Amino acid sequence: MASPQPLLRVRGIGKRYGDRVALQDASFDLWPGEVLAIVGESGSGKSTLLNAVAARDKPDAGSVQFQTRSAGLREVFAMSEAEQRLLARTDWGFVHQNAAEGLRMDVSAGANVGERLMGLGERHYGRLRATASEWLARVEIDPARIDDAPRTFSGGMRQRLQIARNLVTRPRLVFMDEPTSGLDVSVQARLLDLLRQLTRQMQLAAIVVTHDLAVARLLAHRMMVMQRGRVVEAGLTDQLLDDPQHPYTQLLVSSVLQP
Numbered sequence: 001m002a003s004p005q006p007l008l009r010v011r012g013i014g015k016r017y018g019d020r021v022a023l024q025d026a027s028f029d030l031w032p033g034e035v036l037a038i039v040g041e042s043g044s045g046k047s048t049l050l051n052a053v054a055a056r057d058k059p060d061a062g063s064v065q066f067q068t069r070s071a072g073l074r075e076v077f078a079m080s081e082a083e084q085r086l087l088a089r090t091d092w093g094f095v096h097q098n099a100a101e102g103l104r105m106d107v108s109a110g111a112n113v114g115e116r117l118m119g120l121g122e123r124h125y126g127r128l129r130a131t132a133s134e135w136l137a138r139v140e141i142d143p144a145r146i147d148d149a150p151r152t153f154s155g156g157m158r159q160r161l162q163i164a165r166n167l168v169t170r171p172r173l174v175f176m177d178e179p180t181s182g183l184d185v186s187v188q189a190r191l192l193d194l195l196r197q198l199t200r201q202m203q204l205a206a207i208v209v210t211h212d213l214a215v216a217r218l219l220a221h222r223m224m225v226m227q228r229g230r231v232v233e234a235g236l237t238d239q240l241l242d243d244p245q246h247p248y249t250q251l252l253v254s255s256v257l258q259p
């Protein structure tokens with residue numbers, strides 16, 4: 001049966017930095033298991049929107065409501081800091097473009113994965129290690145590397161470890177900021193495949209910021225296009241890319257198609 005209420009309900013959020021309007025009047029719903037891509041050129045407000053919705057940077061206006069497991073739709077900014085932190089560590093995940101921001105680079109890969117489970121109260125060493133090992137395999141890292149620090153990993157491995165660290169608590173919503181940028185093309189393709197597989201298997205809802213329409217095409221059910229802080233077009237990914245309506249989206253799509 002379709003869920004009667006969205007997982008996330010965003011209404012009219014906006015953000016200024018001094019005189020600069022970084023984000024204006026953004027609204028959308030995200031449904032359980034749905035992947036939404038936010039696309040647009042550099043400076044269009046994608047990260048501002050993601051950080052506002054993920055409660056990392058409070059917007060100046062608007063509302064963000066999340067469907068909590070225990071108390072239904074709740075205004076995220078009305079929660080206490082402790083409640084927001086718990087949400088961020090359990091039911092939400094955040095995958096940074098730069099894996100070093102989302103990992104502890106000097107502790108072992110196993111500890112990086114186990115940490116969120118410990119935050120939920122798991123203390124049994126054997127179970128923590130077994131789960132970490134399972135997750136390493138799941139993100140295609142050799143479990144024999146469990147005691148190695150991510151500092152010794154390649155860029156692609158670090159990003160896969162960051163994903164394992166986020167998903168081990170089985171969150172329902174993951175925010176991703178340019179998760180594949182800055183990696184070699186072949187590494188990107190493998191990572192995208194993995195993300196697509198995991199989001200589907202785990203029925204994970206995700207908001208993915210990307211400047212790359214191919215990433216949106218591969219991962220996202222729906223897309224929002226941003227220009228100068230505003231959402232100029234939104235819709236189903238295939239429809240939007242095959243038949244863009246807004247001149248700016250038409251420009252984005254045609255610039256990718258040009259040789």
Ligand SMILES: Nc1ncnc2c1ncn2[C@@H]1O[C@H](COP(=O)(O)OP(=O)(O)OP(=O)(O)O)[C@@H](O)[C@H]1O
Pocket residue numbers: 017020021022040041042043044045046047048049211
């Ligand atoms: N901390 C800040 N202080 C001042 N201005 C900011 C700050 N963060 C963002 N901005 C401005 O807000 C606007 C939106 O920036 P934002 O980073 O959200 O865009 P973006 O689409 O994510 O770009 P990019 O792809 O380059 O990260 C830009 O004009 C940017 O210069």
